[in-house]
Amino acid sequence: MRRAGVVALNTFREAVRDRVLYNLVFFALLMIAASVAVGQISIGIEQTVIVSLGLSAISVIGLLISVFLGVALVSKEMDKRTLYALLAKPVRRWEFLLGKFGGLVLTLTVNTAAMALGLLLVMLYVKHGLGGSDTVVLVGVYFILLKLALVVALALLFSCFTTPLLAILFTVGLYIVGLYVQELRNLPVQVMSPAMSAFTKWLSYLLPNFENFNVMAMAAHGRAVPGALVLQNTLYTLVYCTIVLTAAAAVFSRRNLK
Amino acid sequence: MPAPAIETENLTKEYPFGFLHLMKRTSLEGLNMQVETGEVFGFIGPNGAGKSTAIKLLMRLIFPTAGSARILGKPISDVEMHRDIGYLPEQPYFYDYLTATEVLDYFARFHDLAAADRKDRIERMLKKVGLETARKIQLRKYSKGMLQRVGLAQAILHDPKVVILDEPMSGLDPVGRREVRDIILQLKKDGKTVMFSTHILSDAEMLCDRVGVIVGGKLRGVGAPGTLVDMKTLGMEILFELTGASNAPLVAKATRTGDRYRLQVAEEELYAAIEQLRGAGARILSVSQVKATLEEFFMNLVEADRAQGAAVEVSEQ
Numbered sequence: 088m089r090r091a092g093v094v095a096l097n098t099f100r101e102a103v104r105d106r107v108l109y110n111l112v113f114f115a116l117l118m119i120a121a122s123v124a125v126g127q128i129s130i131g132i133e134q135t136v137i138v139s140l141g142l143s144a145i146s147v148i149g150l151l152i153s154v155f156l157g158v159a160l161v162s163k164e165m166d167k168r169t170l171y172a173l174l175a176k177p178v179r180r181w182e183f184l185l186g187k188f189g190g191l192v193l194t195l196t197v198n199t200a201a202m203a204l205g206l207l208l209v210m211l212y213v214k215h216g217l218g219g220s221d222t223v224v225l226v227g228v229y230f231i232l233l234k235l236a237l238v239v240a241l242a243l244l245f246s247c248f249t250t251p252l253l254a255i256l257f258t259v260g261l262y263i264v265g266l267y268v269q270e271l272r273n274l275p276v277q278v279m280s281p282a283m284s285a286f287t288k289w290l291s292y293l294l295p296n297f298e299n300f301n302v303m304a305m306a307a308h309g310r311a312v313p314g315a316l317v318l319q320n321t322l323y324t325l326v327y328c329t330i331v332l333t334a335a336a337a338v339f340s341r342r343n344l345k
Numbered sequence: 346m347p348a349p350a351i352e353t354e355n356l357t358k359e360y361p362f363g364f365l366h367l368m369k370r371t372s373l374e375g376l377n378m379q380v381e382t383g384e385v386f387g388f389i390g391p392n393g394a395g396k397s398t399a400i401k402l403l404m405r406l407i408f409p410t411a412g413s414a415r416i417l418g419k420p421i422s423d424v425e426m427h428r429d430i431g432y433l434p435e436q437p438y439f440y441d442y443l444t445a446t447e448v449l450d451y452f453a454r455f456h457d458l459a460a461a462d463r464k465d466r467i468e469r470m471l472k473k474v475g476l477e478t479a480r481k482i483q484l485r486k487y488s489k490g491m492l493q494r495v496g497l498a499q500a501i502l503h504d505p506k507v508v509i510l511d512e513p514m515s516g517l518d519p520v521g522r523r524e525v526r527d528i529i530l531q532l533k534k535d536g537k538t539v540m541f542s543t544h545i546l547s548d549a550e551m552l553c554d555r556v557g558v559i560v561g562g563k564l565r566g567v568g569a570p571g572t573l574v575d576m577k578t579l580g581m582e583i584l585f586e587l588t589g590a591s592n593a594p595l596v597a598k599a600t601r602t603g604d605r606y607r608l609q610v611a612e613e614e615l616y617a618a619i620e621q622l623r624g625a626g627a628r629i630l631s632v633s634q635v636k637a638t639l640e641e642f643f644m645n646l647v648e649a650d651r652a653q654g655a656a657v658e659v660s661e662q
């Protein structure tokens with residue numbers, strides 16, 4: 088575990104030195120432009136516009152980082168052969184994998200927190216004050232972070248047994264499917280054979296469910312998110328990430344480095 | 346008798362290739378060898394012989410198709426045993442966004458060394474491998490030889506009992522090679538076990554207690570460099586000049602460089618050859634024993650292997 092921590096901190100350092108956090112500049116510019124634009128339109132919908140735009144930007148930027156850096160976490164080290172010296176040290180392969188995962192999640196947490204802070208500042212600016220109902224925005228940000236952790240785990244898993252390009256395609260594909268899991272579950276039973284409907288039901292529980300992480304509508308209108316959903320999403324992410332990372336470790340531990 | 350420092354049993358690695366990976370190429374075939382504690386062991390063989398394959402198997406970077414290996418008496422899957430091992434990969438590459446000091450510190454953390462101890466060791470190591478002045482430069486700006494030196498430093502930083510180096514001299518300048526030789530001798534003096542692969546036979550001859558020659562994935566001979574060489578029959582070399590034209594058969598067999606001729610004969614034919622050359626009007630300059638070197642032993646094996654390979658190719662057609 089301690090060794091995984093060492094790997095995680097180094098992964099974070101790599102992200103910082105590779106200027107990953109520079110995306111924050113882009114986010115800042117976007118939010119400044121938005122707040123100026125909102126001033127021009129009618130009062131009353133600033134909350135909706137700013138929060139929707141802010142959360143979308145946080146989500147999209149986070150997803151881009153998760154997918155591309157998530158896939159590169161291990162494949163880059165294999166490609167550049169930086170792993171050779173490391174794996175000869177007293178460190179298990181799963182510890183290395185967990186550390187890489189933790190390092191990117193740490194990076195995403197710092198990055199997302201900075202963006203959330205920016206969003207709150209803009210809200211403060213356009214509304215001249217923040218109320219208790221605005222905590223829902225923080226819950227929205229938290230859910231985005233959970234979602235990103237899941238995406239990183241998936242990207243890591245795919246990168247352990249296929250090429251980086253395919254891993255990116257699989258991760259993005261699974262993310263998109265994961266947005267519509269509820270629809271899959273609710274497909275009209277009449278149109279399918281029983282076997283088929285059993286299969287889609289199974290599939291819908293197997294696939295990652297990203298739908299529950301979207302509280303944009305609630306956040307935009309300042310409605311509270313039920314505490315049960317917060318708990319459910321947290322547990323779901325923990326369990327799902329554990330399963331995916333275990334699978335990744337199982338694949339990676341048997342893999343021959345080239 | 347204590348367990349050997351490194352011990353392999355029938356260690357075999359096959360790589361699948363071709364359509365649907367149906368065919369297999371054997372990179373290492375049933376390697377059985379032992380490296381005793383405190384020994385410097387050289388692993389020599391031509392390109393593609395399987396040296397790196399064997400070393401990577403020992404470091405569990407790749408997994409064997411068959412066979413097993415033990416280091417310090419423990420199976421190589423034992424992670425804690427890796428505390429006592431140092432490894433220099435072939436053509437090492439490290440995180441290029443770190444400096445030499447940072448990368449060594451990163452590796453040292455896996456060995457549970459305290460901060461002060463790490464700092465102290467890194468300081469000494471950088472001096473030992475001659476990187477003191479480059480310590481604050483990011484590794485992306487390092488030359489090949491400098492990376493090789495970083496690799497060497499990380500391999501011995503934690504004072505391991507067994508050091509395995511894959512071509513430690515490659516990419517180094519003459520000074521660097523000399524330094525690596527000194528480091529290996531120092532390790533031996535400190536009672537460590539060293540195993541290294543190399544193409545440079547003079548290094549192997551100079552440094553190793555024993556060498557293993559590997560060709561085509563198979564271990565062809567193990568022993569002290571001197572004893573391996575004795576496997577080859579010695580000959581005699583006659584160096585002579587001609588005073589006039591001659592068509593003696595032995596003269597035709599000699600190789601000419603400038604005015605001088607060089608002729609190699611078996612020991613028992615020496616006097617007959619000298620008689621014949623005298624009859625042909627040759628002036629004999631010197632007669633010397635041809636001492637076979639490790640290089641010749643090596644070349645013979647490689648050529649035999651190539652001939653065999655060619656024979657197989659022909660028969661397959």
Ligand SMILES: Nc1ncnc2c1ncn2[C@@H]1O[C@H](COP(=O)(O)OP(=O)(O)OP(=O)(O)O)[C@@H](O)[C@H]1O
Pocket residue numbers: 344345360370371372390391392393394395396397398399435
């Ligand atoms: N990942 C791989 N896939 C398929 N074949 C491989 C792989 N790695 C090595 N080989 C093959 O295994 C054989 C032995 O390679 P190895 O790297 O062990 O040679 P070597 O003795 O270290 O050579 P060199 O002196 O050039 O470093 C070669 O024929 C090589 O083609």
Ligand SMILES: [Mg+2]
Pocket residue numbers: 396397398435511
């Ligand atoms: Mg090699």
